[in-house]
């Protein structure tokens with residue numbers, strides 16, 4: 001039995017475990033070399049692509065959903081009535097899938113078609129995690145790489161110990177680094193112990209520390225850590241998604257709630273990294289801070305791939321509705337504009353005035369007035385006068401006086417936040433809350449006050465008033 005086979009059999013039970021526990025489980029199980037029963041799915045003997053990865057064909061429930069993503073990437077077999085079950089002619093579905101495959105590869109073999117404009121702006125999707133990290137800190141990609149290496153050294157401490165002892169066979173990495181693991185084990189097998197000098201150990205150490213996932217490996221990271229909730233195709237419909245309130249995010253919608261950008265802009269890598277490393281307080285989205293920076297960035301790469309691909313697919317379906325056909329040009333245009341939405345987010349930050357003012361009782365008192373004032377903040381209509389999330393606009397009244405919860409863009413019930421409880425998912429620094437009030441929360445009824453104008457077209461709230469509201473919101477937790 002190969003290393004690959006052993007890892008495969010472990011994929012299933014892991015997905016519902018917490019990340020740290022899951023990894024420990026994998027390491028222990030692999031270390032023990034227990035000849036675990038290969039299950040039917042892993043008997044195919046494939047190495048790189050675990051057989052338990054979700055099939056890219058239709059998922060249960062596809063037909064009741066909208067037309068987007070009726071098929072995860074594989075060309076659809078023509079059905080008897082020559083539609084894909086959603087009323088879309090089979091040849092149109094096939095044309096869309098062919099375009100998607102050209103631009104994104106497949107789920108098994110993902111890639112990106114290069115855009116000419118990337119050359120001009122010096123963008124490369126396979127290494128932008130380093131450059132954006134560099135831009136955020138010192139503007140220096142070398143410093144960014146050092147930061148990645150530091151986090152990998154902590155994450156793989158035990159494994160690096162084996163390497164330093166020259167004991168390559170004891171190195172066990174999660175299955176998404178399988179190619180690397182196999183390479184290391186091969187080296188260990190081929191090189192007699194006596195010859196495993198410093199240089200070789202240094203070489204292997206560098207491989208582990210510098211590892212950055214390919215898109216295929218990124219998908220595998222997602223499969224292990226995220227898919228049970230967010231679903232194989234990122235629709236937020238994984239097997240464990242249904243118990244969650246709020247539901248896990250549907251990445252194919254392209255809507256992200258907790259960004260540092262103006263209303264409706266895409267998140268930056270840094271925004272997604274913050275969500276992953278800190279989690280979202282009070283929701284099923286836990287912190288993944290125990291993973292290495294490269295693993296986190298890999299998960300982000302996959303979330304972006306899913307969202308971009310879904311955006312292009314949606315656009316192509318819309319084009320077909322209007323033009324009755326799908327041209328290659330349309331596909332490339334949709335691709336370029338989908339990327340543009342993500343890349344332009346970098347320049348669309350919420351303008352947060354600096355420095356952050358000091359909180360004073362006067363500011364909090366003014367914030368309270370704005371919070372209650374129907375002509376100004378008007379927050380109380382949703383959040384309630386006491387901030388408990390029970391204002392009159394937090395529900396609608398059905399005939400017969402039955403209270404119905406308001407819903408988010410995905411049609412799920414949503415409550416205005418209980419601010420007395422004091423969980424701030426977008427961060428709890430005054431500038432985080434300022435941003436939240438300015439940009440609102442995408443996909444939810446929480447409005448973007450920074451965009452709101454008064455009757456004369458002037459900004460409804462001044463910068464000072466936005467700070468006052470932020471300080472008041474933060475003051476509600478006893």
Ligand code: HEC
Nearest residue numbers: 225226229244246247248249256257258275283284285299
């Ligand atoms: C146990 C279920 C669960 C798992 C596992 C999980 N998430 Fe989530 N995730 C959620 C929930 C629930 C939300 C929605 C929270 C909300 O709407 O406030 C969410 C939201 C998100 C968001 C949206 C943030 C935003 O600004 O809108 C991202 C991105 C995300 N998760 C990424 C991931 C990634 C990547 C992984 C794997 C490393 C992962 N999640 C694993 C439950 C989960």
Ligand code: HEC
Nearest residue numbers: 377379382415416417424425426427436444445446469473
């Ligand atoms: C139309 C209803 C509505 C109005 C008006 C409204 N909110 Fe909200 N607010 C919400 C909802 C819904 C959420 C929860 C969204 C979520 O977590 O998905 C929320 C969440 C928040 C949060 C939590 C942010 C975080 O990072 O987790 C803050 C703070 C907040 N609102 C402040 C305000 C303030 C201040 C105002 C007035 C300027 C206001 N809201 C007006 C509906 C509203």
